[in-house]
Amino acid sequence: xxxxxxxxxxxxxxxxxxxxxxxxxxxxxxxxAGAVAVYVATGSRSGCQEAFVPAYFYPGAGWTxxxxxxxxxxxxxxxxxxxxxxxxxNRNYQAAVKRAQGAGITVMGYASTDYARRPAAAVEAxxxxxxxxYHVTDVFLDEASSxxxxxxxxxxxxxxxxxxxxxxxxxxxxxxxxxxxxxSIGDIVLVYENTYARYVKLRVPGWVRNYxxxxxxYAIYATPGSELAGAISLSRQRNxxxxxxxxxxxxNPYRSLPAYWPGENAIIAGCARASTSSAGAPGxxxxxxxxxxxxxxxxxxxxT
Numbered sequence: 137x138x139x140x141x142x143x144x145x146x147x148x149x150x151x152x153x154x155x156x157x158x159x160x161x162x163x164x165x166x167x168x169a170g171a172v173a174v175y176v177a178t179g180s181r182s183g184c185q186e187a188f189v190p191a192y193f194y195p196g197a198g199w200t201x202x203x204x205x206x207x208x209x210x211x212x213x214x215x216x217x218x219x220x221x222x223x224x225x226n227r228n229y230q231a232a233v234k235r236a237q238g239a240g241i242t243v244m245g246y247a248s249t250d251y252a253r254r255p256a257a258a259v260e261a262x263x264x265x266x267x268x269x270y271h272v273t274d275v276f277l278d279e280a281s282s283x284x285x286x287x288x289x290x291x292x293x294x295x296x297x298x299x300x301x302x303x304x305x306x307x308x309x310x311x312x313x314x315x316x317x318x319x320s321i322g323d324i325v326l327v328y329e330n331t332y333a334r335y336v337k338l339r340v341p342g343w344v345r346n347y348x349x350x351x352x353x354y355a356i357y358a359t360p361g362s363e364l365a366g367a368i369s370l371s372r373q374r375n376x377x378x379x380x381x382x383x384x385x386x387x388n389p390y391r392s393l394p395a396y397w398p399g400e401n402a403i404i405a406g407c408a409r410a411s412t413s414s415a416g417a418p419g420x421x422x423x424x425x426x427x428x429x430x431x432x433x434x435x436x437x438x439x440t
Contacts, residue, residue: 184404184407184408185349185368185371185376185377185378185379185404186209186210186211186378186379187209187379187380187401187404188211188212188378188379189209189212189213189380189393190213190380190390191212191214191215192218192246192388192390193390193392194228195228195229195231195232198392198393199232199236201397202236202393203236203241204239205398205401206401206405207408208236208239208240208241209241209401210241210378211241211243211244211274211378212236212242212243212244213243213244213246214233214245214272216229216246218248219248220245220247220265221245221247221261221265221266221269222265224269225265225270230269230270233270233272242274242305243270243272243274244274244275244276244307245263245266245270245272245276246278247259247263247266247275247277249277249278249279249280249281249289249293251279251280251281252280252290256289256292256296259277259293260293262275263275263296263297263300267300273297273300273304274304275297275304275305275306276307277290277294277306277308277309277322279309280309280310280311280314280318281310281314282310282311282312282313282314282315282318283314283315284317287315287321290308290322293306294321305324306322307322307324307326307353308324308325309325310326311327311328311329311330312327312328312329313328313340313341313344314327319347322351323351324350324351324353325353326354326355326378327354327376328354328356328376329354329355330356330357331356331358331385332359332360332363332367333358335354335356335370336370340375344374345375349375349377350378352375352376352377352378353377353379353380354371354374354376354378354380355380355382356371357381357382357383357384357389358382358383358384358385359381359383359394361383361395361396361399364381364396364399364403368381368403368404381394381400383396
C-alpha cells in the first residue's frame with residue numbers, strides 16, 4: 137500500500153526458454169503456497185479483526201473522523217461522564233450517537249463498575265439511561281474485576297442488560313486475562329489494556345485458543361507509529377478479534393484518535409478486502425495476568 141511496484145516495460149523482458157519458464161513458474165508457485173500458508177495461519181475471512189474506538193472525547197472532530205472512516209470502526213464506546221450516563225441527556229452526544237449508528241457503528245454505553253464495588257443498581261440505572269436518552273443498548277462495563285469471586289456480580293449485570301434488550305452485547309474490561317468464568321459472562325472481554333512496551337512481553341494463557349477471537353479485545357497505547365503494523369499483527373496471532381492501538385499516553389490515552397488512525401484503520405480493513413477478493417464477503421473476527429491499566433492510563437492492580 138506504500139506505492140505501486142516497479143514494472144519493466146514489455147520490451148525489456150528477458151526471453152523465456154522452456155527451462156527458464158519452468159524455474160519462474162516454480163518460484164511463483166512457491167510464493168503462492170507461502171501466501172496461502174500465511175493466510176491460513178492468520179485465519180480465513182472469519183479471522184479478520186474489527187476496530188473499536190474508546191471515544192473518551194467530546195463530540196467534534198474526533199467523532200467525525202471516526203464515523204467517516206472508510207470503513208468506520210465496528211464499535212465506539214460512548215463515555216459521557218467518566219463513570220456512566222450522567223443525570224440528564226446531552227444533545228451533542230445524542231447527535232453524535234445518531235450519526236455513528238447511521239454509519240453502522242455499534243455504540244456501547246460506558247459504565248464503571250469499580251471492581252464490583254459500585255452498586256449494581258447504579259450500573260443498571262446507567263443502562264436504562266443510555267437506552268432511553270441515546271438509544272444505546274450495548275454496554276461497556278469498565279474497571280471490571282478479574283477474580284472469580286466477583287463473577288456473580290457481573291453475571292447479574294449482564295443478565296439484566298440482555299433481559300432488557302435481547303441481542304445486546306456487553307464488553308467487560310478487566311484489562312487483563314481474567315478468571316475463565318468471565319468468558320461465559322461477557323460477550324466480549326477486553327483482556328489487554330496497557331502500553332506497547334508491556335504488550336510485547338505479554339504472556340497469553342493457553343486456554344485462549346479455546347474461544348473464538350471475537351470474544352477478545354485489546355487496547356494498546358503508547359505505541360510508536362513504527363510499531364503499529366506489528367502491534368496489530370501480533371494481536372491477531374494472539375487471538376484478539378477487536379483491536380485499538382494509539383500513540384497517546386498519559387492521564388487519558390483515549391482523549392483523541394491517534395495521528396496514525398487512517399493507517400491503523402486501513403491495516404485492519406485490509407484483511408477484509410483481501411478476504412473479499414479471495415473468498416467472498418468478510419465476516420466478523422473469530423466467528424467460525426498481571427498489571428493492567430484504567431481509563432486514566434495509570435498502571436493499576438485490582439483492589440483486594
